Amino acid sequence: MNNRQSLFDKLWEQHIVVPETPESPAVLYIDLHLVHEVTSPQAFTVLAERGVKVRRPDLTIATLDHSTPTLPANENGELPYATPAAKEQVETLIENCAHHNIRLLGLGDPDRGIVHVIGPELGLTQPGKTVVCGDSHTSTHGAFGALAFGIGTTEVGHVLASQCVLQRKPKSMRIVCDGELQPGVAAKDLALAIIAEIGADGGQGFAIEFAGETVRTLSMEGRMTLCNMSIEAGARFGMVAPDETTFEWVAGREYAPKGEALEKAINDWKVLASDEDADFDKEIKIDASAIAPMVTFGVSPDAAAPVDSEMPAAQSNVEQHAAEYMKFDPQQPFSANAVDRVFIGSCTNSRLSDLRSAAAIMRGRKVKDGVVALVVPGSESIKREAEAENLHTVFIEAGAEWREPGCSMCIAMNGDQGLPGELVVSTSNRNFIGRQGKGVRTVLASPATAAASAIEGRIADPRKYLEAGNDV
Amino acid sequence: MMFEPFQRLTSRTIVLSQENIDTDQIIPARFLTTTSKEGLGQSVFFDWRYNTEGRLRNDSPLDGFAPSEFEILVAGPNFGCGSSREHAPWALSDFGFRAVVSSDIADIFKSNALKNGLLPVEVDKKTHQQLMKTPGAEVTIDLESQTVRIGHDWQTVFEVEAFARRCLLDGVDPLGHLIKQLPTIEAYERRRDEL
Ligand code: SF4
Numbered sequence: 001m002n003n004r005q006s007l008f009d010k011l012w013e014q015h016i017v018v019p020e021t022p023e024s025p026a027v028l029y030i031d032l033h034l035v036h037e038v039t040s041p042q043a044f045t046v047l048a049e050r051g052v053k054v055r056r057p058d059l060t061i062a063t064l065d066h067s068t069p070t071l072p073a074n075e076n077g078e079l080p081y082a083t084p085a086a087k088e089q090v091e092t093l094i095e096n097c098a099h100h101n102i103r104l105l106g107l108g109d110p111d112r113g114i115v116h117v118i119g120p121e122l123g124l125t126q127p128g129k130t131v132v133c134g135d136s137h138t139s140t141h142g143a144f145g146a147l148a149f150g151i152g153t154t155e156v157g158h159v160l161a162s163q164c165v166l167q168r169k170p171k172s173m174r175i176v177c178d179g180e181l182q183p184g185v186a187a188k189d190l191a192l193a194i195i196a197e198i199g200a201d202g203g204q205g206f207a208i209e210f211a212g213e214t215v216r217t218l219s220m221e222g223r224m225t226l227c228n229m230s231i232e233a234g235a236r237f238g239m240v241a242p243d244e245t246t247f248e249w250v251a252g253r254e255y256a257p258k259g260e261a262l263e264k265a266i267n268d269w270k271v272l273a274s275d276e277d278a279d280f281d282k283e284i285k286i287d288a289s290a291i292a293p294m295v296t297f298g299v300s301p302d303a304a305a306p307v308d309s310e311m312p313a314a315q316s317n318v319e320q321h322a323a324e325y326m327k328f329d330p331q332q333p334f335s336a337n338a339v340d341r342v343f344i345g346s347c348t349n350s351r352l353s354d355l356r357s358a359a360a361i362m363r364g365r366k367v368k369d370g371v372v373a374l375v376v377p378g379s380e381s382i383k384r385e386a387e388a389e390n391l392h393t394v395f396i397e398a399g400a401e402w403r404e405p406g407c408s409m410c411i412a413m414n415g416d417q418g419l420p421g422e423l424v425v426s427t428s429n430r431n432f433i434g435r436q437g438k439g440v441r442t443v444l445a446s447p448a449t450a451a452a453s454a455i456e457g458r459i460a461d462p463r464k465y466l467e468a469g470n471d472v
Numbered sequence: 473m474m475f476e477p478f479q480r481l482t483s484r485t486i487v488l489s490q491e492n493i494d495t496d497q498i499i500p501a502r503f504l505t506t507t508s509k510e511g512l513g514q515s516v517f518f519d520w521r522y523n524t525e526g527r528l529r530n531d532s533p534l535d536g537f538a539p540s541e542f543e544i545l546v547a548g549p550n551f552g553c554g555s556s557r558e559h560a561p562w563a564l565s566d567f568g569f570r571a572v573v574s575s576d577i578a579d580i581f582k583s584n585a586l587k588n589g590l591l592p593v594e595v596d597k598k599t600h601q602q603l604m605k606t607p608g609a610e611v612t613i614d615l616e617s618q619t620v621r622i623g624h625d626w627q628t629v630f631e632v633e634a635f636a637r638r639c640l641l642d643g644v645d646p647l648g649h650l651i652k653q654l655p656t657i658e659a660y661e662r663r664r665d666e667l
Contacts, residue, residue: 029661038505039556073585135555136554151556152559157647200553234475236579358586413502413504430496432554
């Protein structure tokens with residue numbers, strides 16, 4: 001075996017069922033298939049049409065997150081679905097799972113949550129596994145040293161039927177981040193700074209490995225945020241080599257190996273790192289100590305800059321259009337822009353540490369009059385943990401809304417959305433035109449920046465709250 | 473899904489020159505609550521084509537013509553970025569497009585489009601500029617020879633993943649291809665279980 005393999009090479013090689021040839025892509029084995037209501041119905045229909053069964057229901061797990069309301073049921077127990085179609089979509093997944101014997105973390109299940117939050121939470125996501133989902137942010141699971149990538153609905157059908165996908169191996173890129181993140185600077189800021197540096201298509205065709213001292217010192221939550229955003233740089237795969245932080249996180253979770261099996265697994269996981277002289281098609285270095293809290297100012301995630309800077313002058317027609325859509329005046333500080341809504345949630349930033357960081361700023365303060373702030377935990381389990389720490393009280397007392405878990409305003413297909421023209425500071429991952437509702441202007445930021453912006457009613461730098469003695 | 477084999481297409485183009493046209497533009501998320509593939513063409517580029525009252529504005533290059541004469545979409549760079557929703561190619565196909573041409577097309581979109589008989593064609597920058605400048609041009613895309621021809625005097629080649637090309641040309645069905653590999657897949661599973 002060659003000893004100049006990258007982490008990605010190792011993961012890839014271990015899952016080849018049939019090698020790639022010039023004529024055909026590799027047949028790649030999938031260890032974990034996550035399913036949700038939006039991208040699966042048509043795949044199940046194809047299976048039914050062809051009389052094919054789900055081959056490995058034991059490696060498949062489903063949840064409901066995208067179309068589900070985040071407001072509780074009414075007194076008759078009815079959930080406030082945005083449309084009858086949303087309800088039908090949920091019911092379709094329930095039926096499909098029952099029919100094919102797939103475990104569904106359905107409504108009322110204590111483990112339900114956003115698909116990329118629950119995989120890791122339940123210990124389903126483990127180093128060395130291949131993980132797919134009909135969802136581009138599947139790259140999140142790469143934080144564990146897993147080979148995780150988003151697929152389309154046709155491929156969802158392929159995995160259901162065969163437990164494999166047809167894939168060609170992408171090129172590899174390593175992004176080495178060194179230096180300590182400054183106080184008030186989060187993994188989200190690092191992610192946005194990287195995307196601003198390499199561009200929204202800078203990772204296209206690549207599998208990215210995040211490495212370096214900064215990444216090693218990130219928590220699992222932070223690594224997940226970073227890998228989650230790989231797709232916003234165009235890369236389907238983002239990953240971090242597993243280490244003690246990873247092993248500690250996985251151990252003890254429901255689906256994690258136990259006892260001796262865990263020890264054996266950890267030994268296997270330890271070799272999942274890039275060899276010292278592994279080859280990468282591209283390598284990028286980032287000085288993480290120079291990064292400030294970031295905000296986006298355009299309609300693509302790479303239009304990002306330090307929160308305390310000003311709107312750059314447009315350099316092209318595309319930037320000019322974006323600036324007009326955002327209604328940000330050139331040369332004005334970002335903090336000059338009034339905020340209508342704040343969304344704290346999504347598979348990027350809805351974990352306990354994110355909620356803690358937002359609560360640290362909101363504690364004892366009030367959301368600015370006229371600003372609607374939504375806090376949506378990523379899963380039922382996070383909701384319970386946050387409530388056990390009384391974080392929900394902090395949010396509610398500040399005047400924010402504490403909601404039921406789900407994707408919510410990240411994709412705005414469950415009825416949670418902004419109104420045309422509104423400016424939303426959001427901890428989600430996409431600032432595309434209309435992503436959070438028609439005509440909505442989205443600013444992506446960390447939970448701390450979002451919380452500070454909710455308090456001030458304009459785009460705000462969270463660092464000033466640090467000086468007041470808060471730990472962000 | 474069954475679709476017509478794709479060999480050669482001659483049609484006029486519609487040009488959407490914006491850069492980074494993402495899947496949220498192609499089909500806004502609120503239309504994703506469907507459980508079928510049909511009818512999504514109505515919602516394609518919905519927020520570009522309809523006003524806030526939901527009335528067709530008729531000022532988009534996508535409206536006011538016979539779709540059957542314009543089966544090629546020419547789009548700005550980084551087309552189809554964003555989510556993995558296959559609803560994007562479904563919607564474009566349902567609207568009547570059979571090919572999308574750009575200087576670069578996002579990975580997941582490309583792979584989804586190929587699986588639905590919508591040919592993603594990445595051309596060199598010069599050809600791209602030529603196409604962007606001439607909406608309505610008559611273009612021929614030949615998958616067999618992997619060439620794009622504009623009018624009579626402009627011709628260039630394009631790359632397409634070999635397996636997807638074979639699937640489109642010969643009607644090879646990828647799911648069938650995978651199902652044929654089941655014995656090998658089972659052998660792989662047994663090998664791993666023994667480890
Ligand atoms: S939170 Fe947003 S990005 Fe994440 S799975 Fe849900 S819709 Fe997709």
